[in-house]
Amino acid sequence: MLRRTIAVAVVTLTLFFLSLGSSQAQTPNTNARAEQSDKILFERAMKAINKSQYGAARSLLETLINNYPDSAFVSPAKLSFGDAWYAEGSYKQAELEYRDFITFFPNRPEASAARRKVDSIQRKAKL
Numbered sequence: 001m002l003r004r005t006i007a008v009a010v011v012t013l014t015l016f017f018l019s020l021g022s023s024q025a026q027t028p029n030t031n032a033r034a035e036q037s038d039k040i041l042f043e044r045a046m047k048a049i050n051k052s053q054y055g056a057a058r059s060l061l062e063t064l065i066n067n068y069p070d071s072a073f074v075s076p077a078k079l080s081f082g083d084a085w086y087a088e089g090s091y092k093q094a095e096l097e098y099r100d101f102i103t104f105f106p107n108r109p110e111a112s113a114a115r116r117k118v119d120s121i122q123r124k125a126k127l
Contacts, residue, residue: 041064041067041068044060045058045064046080052087058081061081061084075101075104075108076110078097078104078105079101079110079113082098082100091121091124091125095121098118101114102115
């Protein structure tokens, strides 16, 4: 009986210490994810666009879109993705992104702005 009690105590303590170790190991992941919240990613992307760092902005926006597909920031991120290509002078890529935005968010108020940008790009292509 004493051996069984000692064995149970050892197993219980082992499980306890293992759970402590695993919760500490998960803390950095949780902090890293919190540091990369959808709002923060979007704000960083907008700062990058304002600094003409378009590749960095698109990378941040892509991370936001992939990691937070239900976020309220997804639609402005998709539109900003096209804006980053447009500002960089990659009009064909910008047009694809704007068309993608119109397809996925046809009822958003920004869809009309995306349509105007597509028309603008097509007019430039004809010149």
